[in-house]
Amino acid sequence: MSGWTFLGPAVLLLVVLGFVTFSILFERKVIGWMQARIGPNRVGPWGLLQTVADIFKLLVKEDTVPAKADRPLFKAAPVIAFVPSFVILAVIPFSEGLVFADIGVGLLYYIAVSSITTIGILAGGWASNNKYALLGAMRSVAQMISYEIPLVMSVAGVVMAAGSLNLTAIVEAQEKVWFIVPQIIGFAVFFTASLAELNRTPFDLPEAESELVAGYHVEYSGFRFAFFMLTEYVYVFAMAALTTVLFLGGWNPLFGLDFIPPILWFALKFGLIVFSLIWIRATLPRIRMDQLMQLGWKVLLPLALFNIFLSAILKEVLSGLY
Amino acid sequence: MDLAADYVTIVAFILIGLALPAASLTAGRWLRPHKPTASKAITYESGVDPTGDSRVQFNVRYYLFALLFVIFDVETVFLYPWAVAYDDLRADVGLFILVEMLIFVLFLVIGLIYAWKKKVLEWT
Numbered sequence: 001m002s003g004w005t006f007l008g009p010a011v012l013l014l015v016v017l018g019f020v021t022f023s024i025l026f027e028r029k030v031i032g033w034m035q036a037r038i039g040p041n042r043v044g045p046w047g048l049l050q051t052v053a054d055i056f057k058l059l060v061k062e063d064t065v066p067a068k069a070d071r072p073l074f075k076a077a078p079v080i081a082f083v084p085s086f087v088i089l090a091v092i093p094f095s096e097g098l099v100f101a102d103i104g105v106g107l108l109y110y111i112a113v114s115s116i117t118t119i120g121i122l123a124g125g126w127a128s129n130n131k132y133a134l135l136g137a138m139r140s141v142a143q144m145i146s147y148e149i150p151l152v153m154s155v156a157g158v159v160m161a162a163g164s165l166n167l168t169a170i171v172e173a174q175e176k177v178w179f180i181v182p183q184i185i186g187f188a189v190f191f192t193a194s195l196a197e198l199n200r201t202p203f204d205l206p207e208a209e210s211e212l213v214a215g216y217h218v219e220y221s222g223f224r225f226a227f228f229m230l231t232e233y234v235y236v237f238a239m240a241a242l243t244t245v246l247f248l249g250g251w252n253p254l255f256g257l258d259f260i261p262p263i264l265w266f267a268l269k270f271g272l273i274v275f276s277l278i279w280i281r282a283t284l285p286r287i288r289m290d291q292l293m294q295l296g297w298k299v300l301l302p303l304a305l306f307n308i309f310l311s312a313i314l315k316e317v318l319s320g321l322y
Numbered sequence: 323m324d325l326a327a328d329y330v331t332i333v334a335f336i337l338i339g340l341a342l343p344a345a346s347l348t349a350g351r352w353l354r355p356h357k358p359t360a361s362k363a364i365t366y367e368s369g370v371d372p373t374g375d376s377r378v379q380f381n382v383r384y385y386l387f388a389l390l391f392v393i394f395d396v397e398t399v400f401l402y403p404w405a406v407a408y409d410d411l412r413a414d415v416g417l418f419i420l421v422e423m424l425i426f427v428l429f430l431v432i433g434l435i436y437a438w439k440k441k442v443l444e445w446t
Contacts, residue, residue, distance in 0.1 A: 005334045013338055059346070060353050067363035068376070083339040090335045100335070101328040108402060129376045130365050142384050145391040152398045159405040218366055223350045227343055290445035293387070297443045301394070301434070305427055308401070312408070312420050 081120025136215030171250030
């Protein structure tokens with residue numbers, strides 16, 4: 001292991017932190033416009049430094065640990081939640097040849113490692129020894145495990161079409177047709193389930209302010225709280241990148257417009273997904289807990305299972321087309 | 323890049339992922355005030371003094387959903403290798419490979435329907 005091994009991941013970390021900083025601003029701006037407001041516009045030109053100011057404010061805030069909390073677990077929980085969110089980025093191919101760890105089971109690795117965050121959230125809620133935090137954490141875990149099933153099943157169709165779990169191979173299999181076309185049901189299930197996995201509106205029940213104050217991170221303050229927020233936005237980055245890779249053809253160009261560099265194509269599709277996430281947040285109200293569970297188990301799971309066999313039949317009918 | 327190098331990169335990712343919280347929380351310790359008082363350390367309960375234990379009894383439904391999760395998550399363990407090898411198996415044994423998975427999934431769907439009828443999936 002040489003020093004160079006660390007350079008790539010360190011640069012990616014900076015890129016991700018930059019993305020998180022400006023996607024939070026972008027989200028606030030876009031939601032502001034959608035609600036006929038201006039959004040942040042005081043700190044720096046056009047409000048560009050708003051999130052930077054927020055981060056520094058969190059950095060100098062006192063870090064309180066409740067007397068009743070389980071101290072070691074309380075302090076470890078944000079780290080347990082954050083580390084997997086960054087580690088999964090190792091397998092995402094951003095462009096041709098631009099992938100940090102091109103492992104054969106890339107997709108499985110992503111799904112397996114990303115579920116460790118659930119433990120961090122549960123640990124945080126439990127260690128806080130607070131009723132709201134524990135309720136929020138339990139809801140969060142129930143939601144995440146319920147939606148992980150349709151999420152994982154909806155990708156099985158993509159795996160069948162590509163014949164590989166390697167994300168680079170999956171992108172290369174989409175040279176002719178992006179998987180969003182033959183796998184449209186899979187995409188719909190995947191996108192809905194990914195909204196729930198990201199705990200974003202309309203599935204942001206773990207943080208339902210009107211009933212749970214803030215959910216699993218009620219007792220967290222200062223930079224430990226910041227790490228839970230950071231985790232959420234790093235997952236937005238990771239999930240948008242994964243959606244691009246699995247369904248939108250990764251860096252493959254559309255209509256043969258290959259004079260645009262592949263990395264830019266990736267960024268365009270990635271940006272579209274991130275914008276859609278914000279758009280949905282501004283559009284839909286939060287759903288109820290019973291609706292959430294029924295949507296996951298009664299609608300998305302049967303659809304995802306149906307999609308597996310539909311893609312097998314499609315493979316028979318359209319063999320060789322994609 | 324050979325196989326081992328890819329996993330070394332993942333170790334590098336883990337180490338850098340751990341370094342960021344370690345560095346920023348240490349830097350934060352030098353910058354932030356530290357004036358703990360007894361009232362700051364009280365568990366938050368909307369401004370009221372907390373009563374009773376926080377680790378309260380939970381709705382048993384969480385447990386039932388956890389059980390369902392385990393069943394279907396194990397199913398995916400079988401589903402993924404099948405999906406990866408589908409083309410090869412299709413060439414080897416023909417459509418039987420599809421029928422076989424259909425039977426397997428059907429058994430689990432029967433379980434899901436049972437849970438559905440038993441109103442396990444309702445949240446009331």
